Amino acid sequence: MEEKKVRHILNQFSVYGDLESFKGFGNGHINNTYISVRNQGGTLVRYTHQRINKNVFKNPEQVVQNIHNVTGHIYNKLKAEQNGSISPSRRVLQIVPAKDGKLWHIDDAGDYWRTYVFIEHASTLEVMSGTDLAYKVGKAVGTFQKQLSDYTGPVLYETIPRFHNMHWRYEQFDEAVASDKAGRLSSVKDEVDFLQTNRDRGMILSDGLANGRLKSGITHNDTKLNNILFDDATGEAICMIDLDTVMPGTVLFDTGDLIRTATNTGAEDERDLSKVGFNADLFRALIGGYMSEASDFLTDYEKSLIAESGRVFAQIMAVRFLTDYLNGDVYYKIERPSHNLDRTRTQLALMKSMDAQKNEIESIMRELGIGLSER
Ligand code: ADP
Numbered sequence: 001m002e003e004k005k006v007r008h009i010l011n012q013f014s015v016y017g018d019l020e021s022f023k024g025f026g027n028g029h030i031n032n033t034y035i036s037v038r039n040q041g042g043t044l045v046r047y048t049h050q051r052i053n054k055n056v057f058k059n060p061e062q063v064v065q066n067i068h069n070v071t072g073h074i075y076n077k078l079k080a081e082q083n084g085s086i087s088p089s090r091r092v093l094q095i096v097p098a099k100d101g102k103l104w105h106i107d108d109a110g111d112y113w114r115t116y117v118f119i120e121h122a123s124t125l126e127v128m129s130g131t132d133l134a135y136k137v138g139k140a141v142g143t144f145q146k147q148l149s150d151y152t153g154p155v156l157y158e159t160i161p162r163f164h165n166m167h168w169r170y171e172q173f174d175e176a177v178a179s180d181k182a183g184r185l186s187s188v189k190d191e192v193d194f195l196q197t198n199r200d201r202g203m204i205l206s207d208g209l210a211n212g213r214l215k216s217g218i219t220h221n222d223t224k225l226n227n228i229l230f231d232d233a234t235g236e237a238i239c240m241i242d243l244d245t246v247m248p249g250t251v252l253f254d255t256g257d258l259i260r261t262a263t264n265t266g267a268e269d270e271r272d273l274s275k276v277g278f279n280a281d282l283f284r285a286l287i288g289g290y291m292s293e294a295s296d297f298l299t300d301y302e303k304s305l306i307a308e309s310g311r312v313f314a315q316i317m318a319v320r321f322l323t324d325y326l327n328g329d330v331y332y333k334i335e336r337p338s339h340n341l342d343r344t345r346t347q348l349a350l351m352k353s354m355d356a357q358k359n360e361i362e363s364i365m366r367e368l369g370i371g372l373s374e375r
């Protein structure tokens, strides 16, 4: 995007000081992120600005409203607790409104932008380094769920309807297979077959929500490792970011995505599948950290599905990546023609690796005192 235009957009937010500089940042698959530097009387202060992808989020105002409600709830809670040395403003994202008082700015092209206070001296991580980190990550997601388990604010919008509904994801997959728009179907027969064979098993969370066995709460819906900020000085996980998909759902959506990303020894788009797989030690630490926060508010049925939720999430991502590959890469950002297929293959490898370690997973769950569901 033209520099002059970005500068104009960033100047529409209610921040003091001169705009010294800005640059593109981050490597998410959906939105565009910029970081700006303001000179406020000699002190340099940074902000994060994001253009919301309107192909993905059909109603960006609802996205920002949801974030506003959820961050407000968490902020008030942290203020009331006031324990620990880290200020609440580093533990939850804070929206900076536009000069007209709205929570967003709409640019000339009709795109929505929103701004956050930049959390300094903190970083995200791309690859899981070991069990210490896994414990912290599990705890961070458990804390986030706990903070929202007593949310009583306005009902959140479903900003991407049926986002984690496996029935819907398979419907889209079926359409992609039937139309074979990019002419790629013949090259992915094995992947398609594996996903067809596993179709029914993957429905357990969607069906649980539909039949009421799983309760609906508020979920982040994108609990990847790189959506957690860690304090540079202490290494502590301090803040969940990337709140665009915060909406109603079962907590197991977040637990599942957490397991999918944090137990994988390889990157989501790794081409060398020998590096990809489920690591049982990371899983033990991750769930240990998670349960240190979550054991009180989870039902027995939710607990019994923790391990399975990780498999379901590897599956739903495989379905979505392969659907996009078959459709000719219209949804996720890609850097190479095979990118969505590579992503599909890592998720399938992860599922197979989980299956191969079924007994180990069961014994870890017993060790942690958590039952397993009868499928
Ligand atoms: P994406 O949808 O692109 O993943 P994120 O909201 O995760 O968008 O932001 C991209 C990156 O920008 C993050 O990985 C993080 O490094 C950085 N970031 C975003 N918001 C903040 C913030 N408020 N403070 C510090 N860093 C941030």
Ligand code: GN1
Pocket (backbone or CB within 6 Å): 027, 028, 029, 030, 031, 056, 221, 222, 224, 242, 245, 268, 317
């Ligand atoms: C997308 O934007 P990003 O990279 O955080 C996607 C998630 C997927 C993820 C897979 C709105 O998230 O659902 O889990 O890619 N977000 C949306 O890496 O579709």
Ligand code: MG
Pocket (backbone or CB within 6 Å): 028, 226, 227, 242
């Ligand atoms: Mg992100």
